[in-house]
Amino acid sequence: MKISDINPLRRPLILLAFTLVVSISCEREKPYSRETFVMGTQAWVTIYGLDEEAAEAAAGEALRELHRIEGFMSNWKKESEISLLNRESDGAPHKLSSELFHVISRAVYFSDITAGAFDISARPLVQLWGFEGGTAKLPTDSEIHAALQKVGYNKILLDIEAKSIIIPPGMELDLAGIAKGYGVDRAASILKKHGVERGMVNLGGNIYAIGSPPGRKGWRVGIRDPRGGRNTTGSLLLTDAAVSTSGNYENYIELDGKIYGHIIDPRIGRPVSHTLSVTVVAANALQADALSTGFFVLGPENSQNALELLRGVKALFALPNGGKVIYEEIGDFSGSLTIDDSH
Ligand code: ADP
Ligand code: MG
Secondary structure, eight states, rough: OEEEOOOOSOOOOOOOOHHHHHHHHHHOOOOOEEEEEEETTTEEEEEEEOOHHHHHHHHHHHHHHHHHHHHOOOOOSSTSSSHHHHHOOSSEEOOOOOHHHHHHHHHHHHHHHHHSSOOOHHHHHHTTTTTTTOOOOOOOOHHHHHHHOOOOOGGEEEEETTEEEEOOOOOOOTTTTHHHHHHHHHHHHHHHHHSSSSEEEETTTTTEEESTTTTSSEEEHHHEESSSOOOOOOOEESSSSEEEEEESSEEEEEEEEEEEEOOTTTTTEOOOOOOOOEEEEEEHHHHHHHHHHHHHHHHHHHHHHHHSSSSSSSEEEEEEEEEEEEEOOOOOOOOOEEEEEOO
16 A cells, blocks of 8 residues: 555544544544455545445445456456457457446546556556566566557557457557556445445545545545655645555566666656656546556656646655655645655
8 A cells, every 4th residue: 555544533632622522523433444455455445424234335335346347457367358458459449348448548548648658558568577477687678679669559549439449469458557546436436326425445545535534624645655664754635536646665676786666658668767656636536546657757847747738636746866755746735735754
């Protein structure tokens, strides 16, 4: 997990008398929470305000939805719809379920927005660098060049009417940078359908917050220290919005003493090293997920262009600076973000 929600019940009771009163009354209402392991990570659903039976039904359906989505979007499942597409990519039109068509269309949109930095066709590079298992080894320039020939979102052709796709032979799609966000949005809408007005879905650091916990202004979400470990370096307050963090600290390989993170610049075929982590706040989790990966590749300066095309998106970059970490914000966090850079 890259972002951990700080359980409001465990926060220190603070300062003012009235705050104390509010905190004590919150202590009475225990949230219902349930978790599962899905899409290679831990998922949590937290609900306030429903009786136990109703909360159990809502959380159960939300978590089942995540498993259902994994079932057709995961590259790890050989019989998933995405695996089938990848195996059969021969340059002919391939009919997709409307759901997969939708997610791939959104992915291509975010490729456009990020000038190709976010690209679901980067899979040959992800595999070449050893991020899908096998032995990691430093690829040669000619191997990178060969893999790059198979990459390029602009070679993905989508037929909106027929809900079909054409990808060139050899191209393979990888939804790891967007599927979790899609899943979180779906799970959150299921909670709302069950009448949840105060709840949270957290899928490995891809979070959607509905309303706020009782007596609170929002869900306090901790931002993990980009250098690894379980420390948080800051936090933000979230209501009716999504947040996602992409980082190098959880999924990386070490070659010749150097660390290579799992996010690849699809334009040059190499893992990105100029960024440690990016946290994106956006209206929905799919957007936050895709943009956190795309912005990771772009860095703060080049992400500004994308921000100008989008509304209500904010990003916090953790950047390496010698042995230290510096933070840079783009967009407007309007006071809800606090960074503790004392360490
Ligand atoms: P995580 O999956 O850990 O939440 P991300 O959402 O940032 O992290 O997605 C990273 C994953 O997406 C990688 O493990 C890889 O499978 C794939 N990927 C790597 N580089 C890119 C990229 N430039 N654009 C889209 N997907 C990418
Ligand atoms: Mg992502």
